[in-house]
Amino acid sequence: MTLVTLRDVLQPAYTNGYAVAGLVTLGWEDMRAYVAAAEAENAPVILQAGPSCREHTPLPILGKMFRHLAxxxxxxxxxxxxxxxxxxECKEALDSGFTSLMFDGSRKPLTQNIDETAAIAEMAHAAGISCEGEIGFVGYSGGEGSNGTDPEEAAIFARESGVDAMAISVGNVHLQQHKEGGLDEARIAAIEAVTDVPLVIHGGSGVPVEQRQKLARNTAICKFNIGTELRLAFGAAMREAVNRDPDRFDRVTILKETIDPVEKAARAVIRAFGNQSSKLT
Incomplete structure (x- = not known):
């Protein structure tokens, strides 16, 4: 198999009751480990280039890296x-070979968010790729607070924006290092009742694994973004590799030792979202 769109992997998940891992990348070592993990679990995977990744590596380079792995x-x-x-920025990603664009207008008024997201969705669909939007703002651990998704606004956004997937704010928080509290299942149910698009959870690292499993199986949540959890695994592996031999200085030999631990952590993440091996086509 090869490069696919977000819709290609989320529609089967939506129909069959599982979720797909959106794994946040920062460099070659982790994205390589994520694909290896997906292959080991015989599951699809979404490689994600977020703002901090793009600050470090230009979009055209990331596009080539993703496509090579795919x-x-x-x-x-x-x-x-x-x-x-x-x-x-979304146009540059499209031109760089990305197959899915997530436009984040969640800080903007509803009408503006819909209009701007719809323009991205139209561009994406014209090029044969997918678009994800966000309604309700997902905050940051130790930073900006969240603004929970209103189900009525979610219904309007899903209907008028044309997105293939919709990120929601239901107690999830970006950059959370500990799995605390969990998500608001009543709000999820209310959103699901008035929409018919796959739902996305950003800040998935802070969601207890048992709840991830339950929501992946029983709700329209078809994509969980996981970043912090895997960055912690990477950091621990690199720290151990450096400290074991302080005289080493070749970063290639050091970074190679992060791949297996990150692959192991990513396999555990992917496995929690459902047995997808029988659902690949």
Whole structure:
């Protein structure tokens, strides 16, 4: 299998009751480990380039890296722009070979968010790729607070924006290092009752694994974004590799030792979202 769109992997998940992992990348070592993990679990995977990743590596380079991995993978791989904030940024990602654009207008008034997201969705669909939008603002651990998704606004957004997937704010928080509290299942049910698009949870690292499993199986949540949990695994592996031999200085030999631990952590993440092996086509 090879490069696919977000819709390609989320529609089967929506129909069959499982979720797909949106794994946040920062460099070659982790994205390589994520694809290896997906292959080991025989599951699709969404490689995500967020703002901090794009600050470090230009979009055209990331697009080539994602596509190279996808073209050699035995499972479906989505090249996904995470939290694109402008039309131009989304257009650059499209031109760089990404197959999915997430436009984040969640800080904006509803009408403006719909209009700007719809323009991105129209551009994406014209090029044969997918679009994810966000309604309700997902905050940051130790930073900006969240603004929960209103089900009535979610219904309007889903209907008028044309998105293939919709990120919602239901107690999830970005950059959360500990699995605390969990998500508001009543609000999720209320949103699900008035929409018919796959739902997305950003800040999935803070969601207890048992709840991830339950929601993936029983709700329209078809994508969980996981970043912090895997960055912690990467950091621990690199720290151990450096400290074991303080005289080493070759970063290639050091970074290679992060791949297996990150793959192991990513496999555990992917496995929790459902047995997808029988659902790949």
């Amino acid at each position: 073209e050699h993978a035995s499972v479906p791989v989505v090249a996904h722009l995470d939290h694109g904030y402008t039309f131009d």
